[in-house]
Amino acid sequence: MVKVLAIDHEKCTSCRLCELVCSERHGGAYRPARSHIRVAIYPEDAVYLPMMCMQCDDAPCIPVCPSGALVRDTQTNAVLVLEERCVGCRMCALACPFGAINYWDNKARKCDLCGGDPECIRFCTPQALRYEAVERFSHSARQAYADRLRDSLKEVTA
Numbered sequence: 001m002v003k004v005l006a007i008d009h010e011k012c013t014s015c016r017l018c019e020l021v022c023s024e025r026h027g028g029a030y031r032p033a034r035s036h037i038r039v040a041i042y043p044e045d046a047v048y049l050p051m052m053c054m055q056c057d058d059a060p061c062i063p064v065c066p067s068g069a070l071v072r073d074t075q076t077n078a079v080l081v082l083e084e085r086c087v088g089c090r091m092c093a094l095a096c097p098f099g100a101i102n103y104w105d106n107k108a109r110k111c112d113l114c115g116g117d118p119e120c121i122r123f124c125t126p127q128a129l130r131y132e133a134v135e136r137f138s139h140s141a142r143q144a145y146a147d148r149l150r151d152s153l154k155e156v157t158a
Contacts, residue, residue, distance in 0.1 A: 002077045003133050005111065005118055007050050011128035014039055014048035018120040018129060025119045026109070034104055036111045037120055050128065053100040053111040055079055061092035061101065069108065078113040 016039050019032035027034045037052040059079050062070045069085035070092055072078070088106035093099070102109045111118075113131075121131050 003113075003116075003131055004055055004077075005052060005113065005121075006130045006132050006134075007052070008128050008130070009047075009049050011126045012039065012048045012050055013126050013128075014041055015125075017123050017125075018050060021119050021123045022111075025114060034102075034109070036102065036109055038100075038102070051098060051100055053079060053096075054098055055111075055113070056097075060095040060097065064091040064095045065089075066091065073112075076113045076116040078116075079110065080112050081108045081110060083107050 016032060018037050019035040019039060020030045022035040022037050023029065023031045023033075026036055037050060040049045040051050041047075042049075055078050059070070059072070062072070062079060066089060067085045067087045069082045069087070071080055071082060073080050086107045088103065088108070090101075090103060090108070092108055092110075093101040093103065100110055114120075118129070118131050121129050
């Protein structure tokens with residue numbers, strides 16, 4: 001059974017604590033711009049969407065990487081960036097259906113599930129983020145997730 005980071009966007013209050021915690025864990029400083037998770041804010045619709053790597057089963061970012069910098073961790077199932085191989089071409093960002101790959105210092109940065117113990121989960125007081133077991137998170141599951149997001153946005157703007 002694989003575990004994934006799941007988002008309940010209806011519970012997100014846009015406190016952005018997940019960004020702070022992630023940036024401190026991965027960069028040693030509270031700098032949300034260097035977080036591996038982003039909260040996309042749409043103030044006109046009062047919608048807050050945490051955006052992060054969904055660790056896709058078919059991970060479209062992996063095969064497009066010309067330097068082999070993206071690999072699957074066999075323990076956590078996370079797609080990892082091997083920084084020493086990354087050439088900063090951004091092909092992975094173009095391939096990502098969630099826009100979950102960030103860049104700084106000319107290197108790709110993305111959620112690595114904190115080695116199987118996501119730090120953001122512990123600090124998400126509204127419990128909008130969960131780390132839970134799923135059987136598969138394939139293309140059809142990603143499509144279902146995208147459909148739910150689209151439908152909820154339509155409800156908010158209607």
